Amino acid sequence: MIKIANAPCSWGALEFDLEEKSEEIGFEQVLDEIKETGYVGTELGDWGYMPTTPSLLRQEVDKRGLQLLGAFVPVALADPTRHEQGITTALKTAELMYQAGYKNAFIVLSDDNGTVPERTKNAGRISPQMGLTEEQWEHYAQGANNIAKIVKDTFGIRTVFHHHCAGYIETPEEIDILMAMTDPELLGLCLDMGHYAFGGGNPMEALKKYANRIWHVHFKDFNPEIAQLSRERQGDYFDAIKRGVFCKLGDGAVDFKEIVDHLNEIGYSDWIVVEQDILPGMGHPKACAQANRDYIKTLGL
Template identity: 30%
Template sequence: MGKISIGTAPDSWGVWFADDPKQTPWTRFLDEVVAAGYTRIELGPYGYLPTDPVRLKAELDSRGLTITAGTTFEQLHRPDGWESTWRDVVKTAELTAAMGAKHLVVMPSMWRGDNGEIVEERSDHEGQTKHGRAVTELGRRLAEEFGLQTQYHPHADGHIDTQDTVERLLEETDATYVNLCLDTGHISYCGGDNLELIRKYPDRIGYLHLKQVDPKVLAEVDAEGLSVDEAVRRGVMCEPPNGVPELPPVLDALAALDHDLFAIVEQDMYPCPPDVPLPIAERTLAYLTALGGAVSS
């Protein structure tokens, strides 16, 4: 039976960008993470937390915090996407590895823009195959050069989003270098089945993002053809246990796997009032740890 270790991320404090006056300042984020009872975090967007490893390590150590992973995006479905992807990935990978973390969460670029417009065509079967080979190569280089395991994160309105695109990516990538960051909210948002993915690919579940979706808000944004960014502004990602998927059966299925996992709580909120995140973070951690089993803070 595996152990599920809970952490949180800047995303749950309304942080989407390296620098934005609407966001919680990074010092307040770190202090409130501790106040909420968490000891593990992700880096968030590169440049939000200090990028000097010595300074960042000191800030984390002074608060008893550790980094579980960095996060980044890729554009590898594009014929010319390797150079731009690697340029962005490498700086995050360097800082992630310097903090002693072992995971890099990689997300796809978007096919739909903030206003709901289609900005890129979806890949066909051949394009998905080429993309899978490129993601495997990215994972190989990250493993060999930085000692990081690539955990691929499907994303609503991204080129890997629906259940079929997730499964196709897993079929087209090498498990030695690429596994799945199972984001329970994004899978549900796109009509997927978290339990089915765990059942079909137990050895490919390498990392977790825990969130829930408000089905009423989701139905509204689907009916209006809105982007995920607008859906977030309307509160589509909601506080557990008020949405879907139901987390107890998902966590039970994950705990039954024979490997340990980091589970990072993410409740997409951008923008949000500065006093909103901390009480939610406290309640969410209390809820998750009260579930017992393999879940621990």
């Protein structure tokens, strides 16, 4: 049975180092509103956003009748000098979830998105010359494999890779290369519908291509008109978010009915995490979360 969750990023609690961080909504309100809008699970959010003591984390999640299903871990995998730090962060995060009793949760590994100026400036319009060198690809794949293996060997927790705009793994071609260079027994794919579309692809094609590799799913919609407007204004990734490029589900270009039908056909029975990225202090998160949950109900979930 597919279960529907939301995540702190939908309330503006993003993993990026932003000036607007002071406007973040507290985790208690976020968990309350995730519950109140009809979701049954959450992701952890940035390290330190929710309690980092296992018993306190479990208490906060349990008292709202929710499940914790994953935690985002950004690592600059193209730089081998950052791998050790990435392993430390992943293990720290996995240990928290494990000790809190969430042994089936995922490490959601990603690039350290938004930190490479060229990729951040050109999100949604990446050209091949902006990509990794052959040597960087080797470092990247090896780093991802190593983190996934160490986390699995230590805590039995699996790792999925989250492709992401404003990082080095954004386009369908880049995702293909990473999947080919990494161990399918160790590293799954977190398919994010909105990021895949913003990166220039059709999420249904990825869903069919990587059916056996997709262990985790993010439902995010994408508005191509807003992406085009941001592009015309020479806007970067954060400009596109501010303009609402990740819109309410059903208002953008992603065909979620087709996706849900296919997920049912292939017997997917894990979590779908709804995300509508906003910047801190922007929009009406609870109203959007409710609208997104209501929309998913029209798809039979």
